[in-house]
Amino acid sequence: NAGVTQTPKFRILKIGQSMTLQCTQDMNHNYMYWYRQDPGMGLKLIYYSVGAGITDKGEVPNGYNVSRSTTEDFPLRLELAAPSQTSVYFCASSTRQGSNFKAGANVLTFGAGSRLTVL
């Protein structure tokens, strides 16, 4: 069982270049997320999706775009890369939150991370 798979693991970009970070999960999870982690800091939510065809902004969405055409895939696109986007990016997924909030905390499963450097 692969869980959440992110590619690439490492990438160096020049300022102004564009790229897509790929994320795939094989657990049939409805919810998917992209977080970024700056050096010595906690994770900040970039975008999330509650199901195929639905995406929404998180805390730090500027400079990024996402799409969710299938349940399995949630790519993150960087347009016009800037040095401020140098970070480690994490994709995560979880099951749908039940109608009863107290039914249980749907735990996030994280990918291994993608280290992006913009020079």
Added chain:
Amino acid sequence: AQTVTQSQPEMSVQEAETVTLSCTYDTSESDYYLFWYKQPPSRQMILVIRQEAYKQQNATENRFSVNFQKAAKSFSLKISDSQLGDAAMYFCAYRGNAGNMLTFGGGTRLMVKP
């Protein structure tokens, strides 16, 4: 918006000893979940323990336990019988009623001395 604060950037513990990592949070919600995640050098995020706010009993997972003080909005992690493999970054995280998104603290780096 909710905030999560970890006031200890670094902590050190002797192997086999006990260490407590602090976390405070700010929220106006009454129902929520709290988590501790471990991030070893491999960068993988690993769930250590979670606590439901409506439960008064503190969660325990083997050598890991929490001290949840709802009124004080405090959620500390106690690691007993520390092992070298416990060395990692530890993140406290909050999840409220809306959606399933986590808000993370800034992390505490735990070093374990042999």
